[in-house]
Amino acid sequence: MQRFLQSLPYLLFLSLILIFSNINAQDRLYNTMAVLVFEGNGIGQSESDAITDQFTIELKNTQSVLAIVSKEIVKEILDERQLSDKICTNESCAMEIGEILGVDHVVIGSVTKSENWFSMEVEIISVETGVVDSRKSFYMGDPNGLIVEIGLLAWNLMNKVSPHSLLEEKAKKEREAQLLAEQRAAEAAREARRRLRKAKLGAMLRSTVLPGWGQFNSGRKGWGWFWLGSELAIGGAAYMTYTEYDKAYNEFEEIYPNYNAATDHEEIAALKAQAIKVLDEEMKSNEQLLMLAYAGGAFWVANMVHAYVSGQILEQSSAEKSGFVLVYDPQLKSPQLRFYIALD
C-alpha cells in the first residue's frame, strides 16, 4: 500500500501525458493550408479535380484548418507563375508551391484507378520543414462509395473521429457494394455458364462437321486424334470393303449373263458356282459395309456427344497468339504476308 502511494504521483503524471497527447493529436489546428490537385492515375483530369474538391470540402468540415486556400486562388497564383499544369507528387515540390502560396501546410495526394478499384493516398506536408505531418491512404473497391471514403480520409488525415453520418453512409455503401459484388458474381457465373454452354455447343458443332475438331478446339488433342483416327480407320476399312464389294459386283455382272446364255450343262454348273461365290462375296462385303457404316455413325455420334460433354473454354496462350496473316499494305499498294506474335 505504501509502495502504491509512493508511485501514485508518477501514475497520475503518465495518465495526464497520455490524455493531453491524445487531445493534442485529435484537436490539432492548422492555420493555413492548400490542397493541391491530386495526381490521377487511370482517371481523367476532371475526375481528379472533382475528387480534390470533394476532399477539400470534407477537410473544411473537420474544422481543423483555420483557412484553406481555395482551388481557384491556387490556380490563379500558379497560373501567374506558369505552374498551373504542375502536379505535385513529392515534398520538395509541395514546399516550393506552399511557399509561393504562402501557406503553412500543403496537402498532396494521388488517386489510382485499376479496373474498378480505387486507391488513394494523401499527406500533409509542412512547408517550413518539408516533413510529412500526416499520411493516410485507403484502398477500396466500388466507385459507389468513393465520396464517403474521401470524406473519411479527410477526417482520418486530421486524426479526428469521423462523424456518425459518414460512418453510417460507409456501412450503407459497403452493404451496397457487397450486394453489387454478389450481383456481379452471379452475373459472372451466369456469363461463365453461358460461355461454357456456347463452347460446348461450338465443340459439338465442329465435331459434327469433322470428328475430333471440337476436341482439338477444346484443347483435348489426344481425344481429337482418337476420334479423327477412329473415323479415318473406319473410313479406310469401309473403302477397302467397298472395293471388294465393287469387284464382286462387277464380276457377277460379267458371269451372270454368261450363265443365262450358256446351254452346256457343265458350263452352266461352273458359271453358276462362280456366280454364287461372287454373290456370296458381294453379300459379305455389303454386310461388312453396313457394320462399318453403323460403327462409323456410332463413333461419329459418340464423338459429338463427347465434344459436348468435354467442351471447355480454351484461353489462348501467348504461343498460340502468333501466326501468319495476309494483309493489304496501302502504302505499297500490295498484299503482304506478315508474321505476328502476341506480347502479353
Next chain:
Amino acid sequence: MISCELHEGIFDNPLDLEAAEAKGIYPPALVFFPNNAVVTIQDTVEVEVYAMKIENVGMAQIEVHYEANKLSVESVIQGSLFQGDNQPFFITENDSNNGILTIFITYLGPNGKAIEGTGDIALIRFKPRSMGFTEFRISQESILLDPDANAITLNGYGKGIIDAR
C-alpha cells in the same frame, strides 16, 4: 436401311439341271430356251425348243401351245440337234386359231440314226399381238421315239413367258 445394291441371284437358266429340278423338270425333258423375254410390241421373240439330256431319239413330235390372241408364230426353223450326215425330215404345222404349233422332225431311211444329249430342236419366232404377259408351253402330247419307234418317257415339259410392253 443403308445398303449397297445387291444382285438377287436368281439362277433360272432353263438348261440348268438344278434349277430345272426345282421346277419339277427332270431329264429327259423338253424346254424353251430362253424361257422368258421382255419385249416391245413391235419386237420378234426368238425361242428355241431344247431337248434336255435325251438318249437314243430318232423322232420327235412336239406340240407348242400358245395364246393365239396374244401371240403369233412368225416362223419356225430347224435346230442343230438333228443335224448330221443324214438330213432330217423337218415339218411344222401352225394352228393359229387355236394356238397350237406342231413340230415334227425325224431321220429318214433305213440308215436313220439316233441322237442324244442336249440341244436345240427348233427355233420359233413369236410376235406379240397385244401388250401384257402371255404364256406358251410344251404340251404333254409331245412325243419322242427311238429309231425303233418306241416311245421315250419325258419327265418335263417346259414353258415360257413373254412380257410385251
